[in-house]
Amino acid sequence: MQMKNVVTVLLTMCCCMAMGSRIYAQNPGDQYSLGFYHATGDSSGFHSSLRDYNVRPAWNLPPLGDSTKKRSWWHRKLFSEHLLEYNQPDYDFYADFLPDFQLGHSSVNSNTWLNTRGVIVGGRLGKNFHFYSEFYENQGKFPGYIDAFGRSTGVVPGQGEWKPYSGNKAFDFAYVSALLDYKPAKFLDLQLGYGKNFIGDGYRSMLLSDVAFNYPYFKIVATVGKIQYTTMWAQFIDRDYPKASYENGYRKKWGVFNYLDWNVSKKLSIGLFETIIWQDSDSSGKRGFDMSYLNPIMFLRPVEFSVGSPDNALIGLNLKYATGKNSSLYGQFILDEFKFKEVTAGNGWWGNKFGGQLGFRANDAFKVKDLNGLTEINFARPFTFSQRTTLNNYSHYGQPLTDPLGANFVEWVNVADYRYRRWFVRGEIMLAHYGLDSTGTNFGHDINKSYETRTLEYGNHIGQGVATNLLYVQGTFSYLLNPKNNLRIELGVAGRKESNDVMDKKELIFSIGLRASFRQLYYDF
Numbered sequence: 001m002q003m004k005n006v007v008t009v010l011l012t013m014c015c016c017m018a019m020g021s022r023i024y025a026q027n028p029g030d031q032y033s034l035g036f037y038h039a040t041g042d043s044s045g046f047h048s049s050l051r052d053y054n055v056r057p058a059w060n061l062p063p064l065g066d067s068t069k070k071r072s073w074w075h076r077k078l079f080s081e082h083l084l085e086y087n088q089p090d091y092d093f094y095a096d097f098l099p100d101f102q103l104g105h106s107s108v109n110s111n112t113w114l115n116t117r118g119v120i121v122g123g124r125l126g127k128n129f130h131f132y133s134e135f136y137e138n139q140g141k142f143p144g145y146i147d148a149f150g151r152s153t154g155v156v157p158g159q160g161e162w163k164p165y166s167g168n169k170a171f172d173f174a175y176v177s178a179l180l181d182y183k184p185a186k187f188l189d190l191q192l193g194y195g196k197n198f199i200g201d202g203y204r205s206m207l208l209s210d211v212a213f214n215y216p217y218f219k220i221v222a223t224v225g226k227i228q229y230t231t232m233w234a235q236f237i238d239r240d241y242p243k244a245s246y247e248n249g250y251r252k253k254w255g256v257f258n259y260l261d262w263n264v265s266k267k268l269s270i271g272l273f274e275t276i277i278w279q280d281s282d283s284s285g286k287r288g289f290d291m292s293y294l295n296p297i298m299f300l301r302p303v304e305f306s307v308g309s310p311d312n313a314l315i316g317l318n319l320k321y322a323t324g325k326n327s328s329l330y331g332q333f334i335l336d337e338f339k340f341k342e343v344t345a346g347n348g349w350w351g352n353k354f355g356g357q358l359g360f361r362a363n364d365a366f367k368v369k370d371l372n373g374l375t376e377i378n379f380a381r382p383f384t385f386s387q388r389t390t391l392n393n394y395s396h397y398g399q400p401l402t403d404p405l406g407a408n409f410v411e412w413v414n415v416a417d418y419r420y421r422r423w424f425v426r427g428e429i430m431l432a433h434y435g436l437d438s439t440g441t442n443f444g445h446d447i448n449k450s451y452e453t454r455t456l457e458y459g460n461h462i463g464q465g466v467a468t469n470l471l472y473v474q475g476t477f478s479y480l481l482n483p484k485n486n487l488r489i490e491l492g493v494a495g496r497k498e499s500n501d502v503m504d505k506k507e508l509i510f511s512i513g514l515r516a517s518f519r520q521l522y523y524d525f
Helices: 003-017 073-079 146-153 302-305 340-345
Strands: 084-087 091-106 112-126 129-141 163-165 170-185 186-196 215-224 227-238 249-264 266-278 312-324 326-338 355-361 373-380 409-420 424-435 466-480 487-499 502-515
Touching: 003 129, 073 466, 112 502, 146 502, 186 326
Parallel strands: none
Antiparallel strands: 084 091, 091 112, 091 502, 112 129, 129 170, 163 170, 170 186, 186 215, 215 227, 227 249, 249 266, 266 312, 312 326, 326 355, 355 373, 373 409, 409 424, 424 466, 466 487, 487 502
């Protein structure tokens, strides 16, 4: 496809989107409609930019057929209920089997397939305590570009480490997540989890996204009217650094995150973000959790500076403005490192590391119920999120904690979906430009490379290196069987083209499957 035609398609899609958004951010899955978003901020305590994973959602759909007719046990379990389901005034409990069985074909990797058996249990004790845990055992043969990513990094995107299966032709991997959520007061929420987090109003996040694998965390969320304050401590894994020993496993690093979200009015909300990443051990020995970062109400950068630490500090901004009842403009800015005199000099100094986002989303486009759209631009300058070592860079399990493209990139993402009763269709077009490294160079795209190996001191710009273009187009058509666990029959097609002066990789992918769960997995990179 010529670049001119690509731009035409993207502009047409954006015009269609610009009519009307809403994605509620609770546990968005790859089939989770954009229509769950709340576009407007208000004084009732709703804050759209902090995605809440403490409740396992279900589609709110009318029943199949005559709702007054008594159905068999098999019919109810397949189409309208959890496998196990108990609802009492003092407690709730549910459990489900979550299959993800897919067959497909890739123009690069021939026949593809996925065999996933998942289990989820969850519930409520009293009014203030919720819990859930889910486990997935997987074997799969992936399309060519995902297979290549897995073999070069040792991880399946967003799902952790793999081991060889079927004569090393496929991957065998497991995935687990869990959460304990307790609300001791109306304004306070305590969460202890092993999972993912997301800050922002877009499809991507340049502050903290759910792209990488699960990790343990403890989160405190305080909401008082128009203001919500969140502090989170988390532990991350560095697979790129040699193991300290067999007994200790992979090297670890810690992170503390503060996020203040303020609904200034029913239209405007402002979020302030800061984080510190530090390594679990250094040349002086075991460091572990740094008690200097224990206080949940503080500015992290002055503390990091005062103790003379080599830790990685980042600050950011999240903005949203409701342009209408069902539409909003949103944006982000992330600052990793800079010198004011170098910025004003305009010489492209490598240490001016920052990124950003600008987007628009709308729901009920053209006044058509459940027709939703989103378009956004994301970028990051070379070397953003990288550090001297991966022991304190902004990554986990080999993947960025923000956009999957890392740094030294600009991308344009467009997503639209439509739901009619139990029928669902979703489409995506993503166009990106970035600079890859040639042998022996580091132009700042791979955040897991040390910035001390940089090729250029000055003259750095987005797209430097081997200038590469990426086009990703994806469409999904599905029929929802059970709204409680998102069990659906799904047909998907995707096309990917990555090209530069030395390569031209094209891949066309088809798949069909029986799928369940609300997991969000990103393969659009």
